[in-house]
């Protein structure tokens with residue numbers, strides 16, 4: 353069943369006749385339009401319309417799987433107003449600004465506006481075959497770029513030169529960086545989001561590189577921590593504990609497993625190594641049109657893994673003023689377990 357048809361079923365369950373979609377990734381998921389920040393979609397029981405403006409007339413015609421209406425507000429809203437009179441119209445509470453809601457109220461005074469959460473994000477958790485192909489291609493490119501740049505990670509190199517090389521190679525291959533490349537060396541490794549700085553890598557340090565490619569709208573996400581020279585015994589111990597936790601969590605991936613239980617697999621191992629407090633974030637997340645999407649792999653998550661999800665497994669341990677380690681793989685949940693999509697080597701330290 354198409355995502356649009358599944359969405360109509362969900363709208364029916366939520367008791368709305370129509371849905372105004374403004375979240376960029378959701379607009380893209382429903383239409384294929386590649387400038388979704390400048391698009392909106394109105395979904396009704398028998399139609400879906402992409403609203404965008406004249407800058408995108410040709411692009412929308414080429415890309416959109418649904419009919420387009422080219423206009424700017426207020427014409428955009430007026431186009432739909434008659435059909436929405438007396439209807440319950442859902443909107444995406446996470447994606448509509450206060451001003452955006454004011455506009456809807458002003459232009460659709462006879463509609464009942466209903467805030468909804470996570471309706472399309474929920475559907476997006478299960479990837480379709482063409483989406484899996486796109487994520488696989490993005491990760492293959494990320495693996496290739498990581499392997500090409502790996503020899504640059506040596507004592508004397510600056511973090512930001514490594515990040516720039518990764519970004520340049522992704523761009524030359526027709527992709528872009530899915531997020532600001534994280535290159536965190538030595539004590540900066542204690543920052544889970546340590547975006548590359550001007551710091552010069554020193555001998556004996558661990559360097560965490562977290563990178564993703566965005567190709568044809570779909571993202572990848574992978575982290576490797578590598579050693580430059582001989583790291584301290586303490587950091588080698590931390591590395592091996594994180595690796596053990598990562599591999600155990602990967603092995604536990606299969607349909608039906610609760611995301612919270614998966615998080616616990618890794619957390620228990622790190623706790624056993626005295627690193628429970630140092631694991632300062634969740635185990636992972638879904639990846640697709642957004643780098644961070646459902647399911648959420650954290651202790652409080654209600655999500656349950658299902659075949660077709662693409663997830664990260666990325667435990668880490670962060671010791672302030674000392675350093676840190678994170679190891680992350682990208683996985684496809686399959687009918688009988690999982691397939692690891694990220695292939696860059698995990699080097700022994």
Ligand SMILES: CSCC[C@H](N)C(=O)N1CCC[C@H]1C(=O)O
Nearest residue numbers: 531544545562573574633643680
């Ligand atoms: C800035 S995007 C970060 C991508 C990264 N792989 C990631 O998802 N995380 C790094 C630390 C934990 C996790 C996160 O929740 O941000």
